[in-house]
Amino acid sequence: MSFVSDFLAMIGGLPRPLLILVTGALVLGECTIGLGFLVPGESGLLVASAAVTDIGFFFVLSLTVALCAVIGDNIGFFLGRRYGARVRETRMVAKLGVRHWDRACRMLRRYGIGAVFVARFLPVVRTLVPVSAGTSGLGYWRFLATSVVGATAWSMLHVGIGWAAGTSAKYVEHLLGRASGIVLGVLVLAGIGFWLWRRRSRRAAEDAAPAAEQAEEPAQQRAA
Incomplete structure (x- = not known):
């Protein structure tokens, strides 16, 4: 086997519960303010998704990731509701970038609840919009419903991309043989x-x- 097969075999050889747990923890970390700038949740999700080989694992991983993303959103929302506009002056926001906080606030003012859905697909901003929603006084149940829909769509999209990428890489490797490592x-x-x-x-x-x-x-x- 070459590099691609070895790598995918290594990922796929991990116990599935462990793979799901680690991937969920990475996503939860990225989606939680204060940790989002440290944890490569999206990258880890794509790598783990390359090990998906059947539809059952696809749905289990997707739903677990969506749940962890929603939990991260809720942590941010209640922090925003608790501390209000003071969040902008915290070191957490300073590390993520005040300009990203301002962008999240502008999105929320312009699109309302739709910003919670759209932000899910935007790096950094997806960590800040839930907090901004909490500071804005947005109704919790509307926020929660939109967060669930956005997180589910985001997780299924990325798990699907990772699954397709893993399958395609193995197919290309099969066609090109040893040259596939150089090409890839x-x-x-x-x-x-x-x-x-x-x-x-x-x-x-x-x-x-x-x-x-x-x-x-x-x-x-x-x-x-």
Whole structure:
């Protein structure tokens, strides 16, 4: 066997309860404010999902991940309700980025309960929107229902992607034989490079936005 088969065999060889438990813990950590910047929950989910081989395991892993994500959302919601607007001044938000907190608040003001669903698919913001929802006075049962729907859709999508990626990698390896390691290595490096480029471009755009707004204010004052 080559690298891909060895890796997938190693993941797939773990006891399923352990794999589900570890994956759920990673997702719970990522979705809980204060831990989200430390825990690679989404990456761990995709890696674990590559070990899925049947529809039964797909549903068990998806539902477990969804439950852990909802628990993380609830922790954030009640922290927001408990501490209110003071959350913005905490070290947790400072580590995640105040600009992400402000973005979460803008999304909630603009889309209301829909922001809870949309944020589930956005890195970092999905950790902050539940807290922002708690500070905003949003009704809990509406929040909970939307969180459950969003978490279920998100978990099934990512488990499905991981399952498909694992199956595709093994198929490509079967077709290409030993050359598959080189090909997959190149594809992985290209994917990582593209992801880093997108991340840097997005951060540059986010950093430039406040500066542009500050530059517009004096111009507006002079015009007035």
